Structure formats: C-alpha cells, structure tokens
Amino acid sequence: MNKSLKKILSVILCAVMIFTTASVAFAADETRTVVDSGYCGAQGENLTWTLYDDGELVVSGEGEMDWYYAWSDNKKAPWNDYFEDIYIITVEEGVTSIGYYAFVSDYLTEYCKINLPKSLQFIEGSLYNIEMTRVPGQHLAYCYAGSKEDWKNVKQKDCNIRLKDTGSGMECRIEYAGERSPAFPESKYSKLYYNGEEPEAFCELVEDKELGFDYVAHYYSPDVRAEKILWYRVLNGKDKKVAQMKVGEYDVKEFLVTTTKSGQHFLRADVVDGDGNVIISSEEILIADVPSLSTRIKTYFTILFNELYFAFFLFVKVPVMAIPELIKEFFAGELFK
Secondary structure (H helix, E strand, C coil): CHHHHHHHHHHHHHHHEEEEEEEEHHHHHCCEHHHHHHHHCCCCCEEEEECCCCCCCEEEECEEEEECCCCCCCCCCHHHHHHHCCCEECCCEECCCECCCCCCCCEEEEECCEECCCCCCCCCHHHHHHHHHHHHEECCCEECCCCCCCCCEEEEEEEEEEECCCCCEEEEEEEEEEEEECCCCCCCCEECCCCCCCCCEEEEEEEECCCEEEEEEECCCCCCCCCEEEEEEEEEEEEEEEEEEEEECCCCCCCCCCCCEEEEEEEEEEEEECCCCCEEEECEEEEEECCCHHHHHHHEEEEEEEEHHHHHHHHHHHHHHHHHHHHCCCCCCCCCC
C-alpha cells in the first residue's frame, strides 16, 4: 500500500470518526430542549444561564454572578418569568458567587436541589432568603461540591437594598456591609450536603406544631417532578383518600381525618407525578386507636358502676357504719360533752 493511499484512508477514517462523534453529541443534545438562555454575569457576558425543558437552570462561565431583586421591575433576574418552571438549579464549576436574590421569586418556587460548585467564594446576602418562597413540605437539598472544610472558606456578603421611586418605577441599588461566614442554609425542610452528595427520594410525615399541624408531608423527589400529594387514612388494611394537594398551587392547607370507626387508624401520604404515578410513599403513622362498640359499652358501665359505688359508699355505707358508734356514745353520755 503506497503512502498516498494511506493518506486517503486516514482522511476517510477521521471523517467517519468526526461524523460519528458529532452524531452522538447531537443525539445527546436532543434529549432535552433549551427553553431560554442569556447572560447573568457581574461583568456581563462572563456568565451565561440556560433553562432546559426538564426544569434545570444551569449557570456557567467564569467569575461573579450579577445581583437581582425580585420586587424591583428594573432588576429582576433574567429567568424571573420562568421561576415556576425551575426544578433544579446547577451552578457550574468556575462560577465564584451567587448573586443577591438571584434565585428568590415573588411567588412560590419548587426547587428540590441547588448544586453549588467548589469554586464558590462568596454569597451575596444569604441562601436563607430562598426559604421565603418555598413550597411547604418539599425538601431542598443544597449540594455543595466541596468538603465541609471547604465550605468554611465561603463568605457571605451582607447586603442592603436602597430603593428610589423614579416615577416610572422603583430603581434599586445594593450596598455591602461587610462579610462573614455564610449562614448555614438549613431548616426543617432543607439541608446542606457536602462533596456533591444528596439524599435519596423520600417522603415522611413530620410533626410541625409551629405551623399548628399534627403532621406535614416532607418529601424529596429529584428525578421526577411531584405534581400532587395524596393523603390516605388506612383502616383494617383498606385505604381511603381523605385529602389531595396540588404542589405549587397551595400555601398551607389543612384537613381533618374522621376516626369514628373502631380499629387502628393510620395516616399515609403518596407523592405522585403528573400522570398519577406514585413516586414515593411515606410510612404509615398511627393517629388513633378507637375501641369497638362492645368495648366502649363495657368501659362506660364499668365507669358508671365505680361512680355509683363511690356515691353509695360516701352517702350510705359510711353513715351506716358510723351509727353504732354514735349510739354507743349517746348512752355513755359522751356524745354531748
């Protein structure tokens, strides 16, 4: 085989490899669709944002993120109109800051996971402000790529917002008031995880007396978006749906469970997707143990008998037992001394 033939075959082989690689990459890109994208860097084009149709918002690039304010018309986040569609936020390696109020909406959000890069150096404001607009009960996992020791090097810039009415809208500017270690972004329904770890999907019924409820459905479903929470009363192995809540369309909703029938009453919650498929269920919790009718009748008459016996003892038996002593004292002349 001469050299020219070898060169031709090499060119053909390279072309085939490039075509195959491009085809695979193109196929991978087609697994989801870009809804919208743009710039979000403090220096303009140093950071880009991309929202995909599966609900993931990705911020990538190098350097600091711009700051935003959810309640100002001229400084809203560029993805402000898509807050209800965002399910997972991924801040990629290379991004060094989280902008003030970047992920805070002026209505309820359904974030289940926020991926934070090891390159993160500071957070403007606090991650706590994200909790202000959270759907109740849904778990939020802050998944930090670095270790717990690395997190200690991340700083929190304390910020103040100054608002000015320009007549055509509220103009706002930000002022920094020092920096410190970041406020730990944990609450009853959120947690900070290290080294990129995250919890597995779960649903549990937890007490929340602060909200005034016996139980709240606390759930985490990162792979499939939750659509509804279905509540069931379980009696003698049979389910009865007692409530239904559509995720994202309620703030706080309460309901009562009727437990008049005898037997052990349990409570269970199911997290379901848009097609009605159960994603995950909570364990059953005993909420009432109602005795049978015969047991209640027996208990009633037992109490009634005890009450009557006590009355008999107090008003009949005690006086009768005292009469002989009174007669004896009377004839002995001791009664009226």
